[in-house]
Amino acid sequence: MDKKEPILELNHVSKTFTTEDGREVRAVKDASLAVYPGECIGIVGESGCGKSTIARLITRIIDPSGGEIILAGENIADKKGRKLKAVYRDIQMVYQDPYSVFSPRAGIGTFLTDGLVYHGIMTRSEALKEVGKLLEMVDLPAELADRLPHQLSGGQLQRVVIARAVSIRPKVILLDEATSALDVSVQKQVLNLLMRLKKEYNLTYVFIGHDLAVVRSIADRIAVMYAGLIVEEMDSDELEQAEHPYTKKLLQSVFSVNDRNRKVIPIENMSVSDENLQTLGCPFQPRCPEALPACKNACPMLRMTKSGHKAACLALE
């Protein structure tokens, strides 16, 4: 692909939270990632791997502990207060649970126009005239504008959320598990809708999810996270040739309906100590089938591998 300037770039971004008893939890460690205009980048990983923290850093809901977040050439990592308002316009977000973003007593039309009004793009009365068009854009009937959130299904609500995100023409739309709460049939429709909108409005997506197959279906490139680290980054088409041991384990763990050969999944032992171990070395090392002695002492960096993926693994260097 012909690489233009990235629209969004993370340079060595990290985020450390401090717990009540003073312990430090490094939720995101030294993450670097570039997102180009018009593409969809997927971030996958298991719960607690830091993928949602990255989402909250990009949207500047929380402050990074270190590193740069560059949006359209401008570092937004240390912006504060009123200056953030422009950032909030440029980056829109769609969450997992559509019910939680609606005020139960505000009509769908009001919800849809809030973004346009807040960012001063239109007055409320102007915006309300656009509601029918916005609903149509996401394949919903215009008469839903007068309904209340509880009168819509989860899939319909998620479409409304997407319409609002698109309405203010952001530079990046961040989709955090945006289809995970939906039933499979609805999920596929919403994914197809996202793809159509991406083409029509040349949108840029960051799609965060735990379901490898879903992320692969929509993303051009995939970043895999484990324990706060981006451990591998590659084109979606190359997922099958993943090199990092964790990505390989993820692939091995996905049940496919068509896999009637029943792939062999070895049973792992689990112990309390392993789970809570904070190592100096590679965080995946306690579970890694390919671990080297050196992995206990050194945390690998994301590097180009021989086959052109980026992977953070000592065994691949």
Add this chain to the structure above:
Amino acid sequence: MKKAGLPPAAPGEETMAILEIENYSISYDGLKSAVDNVSFSVEKGEIISIVGESGSGKSTLLHGILGLLPRAAGSRGTLKVFGRELSAMSEKEQRTMRGEKMAIIFQDTGRYMNPISRIGRQFSQYLKVHRNLSPEQMHEMEVDLLQRVHLTDAERVLNSYPFELSGGMRQRVGIAMAMALQPELLLADEPTSALDVTIQAQIVRQLMELRSKYGTTIIVVTHNMGVASYMSDRIVVMKDGHVVETAPAEELISHPKDAYTKALLEAIIELDDERLA
């Protein structure tokens, strides 16, 4: 296990059936049925998956099998567990049967644990209800059961509070507890839905190991077709309270007959699918 085709109980040699359900319905306060005229049977040693989208009635049915429906719910039809009509049993008989002969694993076992009591204490309380054992015997049994589900440092697990364990470990504790009394029938309500994929794979393997080691009959309720396809002998597809199709897993996946089953399979996104354009 071996027979193909739709199995609405041929009453001739059903002596092996662990569970027989015939024209069974559940409704709340006489409203529309949550489970509507369902029939199927489960034979000893089978793994059956009940799949469907949210609101299809699959969990309600599982609660019906357990005899744990809320008071407002009424049921009609036949539901026989181990050859006996469930509704004809007394509360006490039902309670003995749950635990001794059948057990359940929930979506998030941790939520059913007491948060301020150590795992070991809760495990012992459960054993005490059904068995008369000395504290030492109980401890030995607990350690053994935890090790069998591949929790290597069982002593530490017993000494932990639920929040100190990961979701996957808690789920294994749940399986160990459910298996403590060697039930013949294990019910699992979305046992892997709250777990990460690598852990989900582990729990699925664990459940399958129970069948191969102890011959446990397992009924799994799940919305994950991949899981159902991987682990079960037969699949029951539910929609709006009805059973729309029942067939051996391979047949159902490769030659679905019902339009809804086809649509459901069609909607699943797989790793080897074409990417969306």
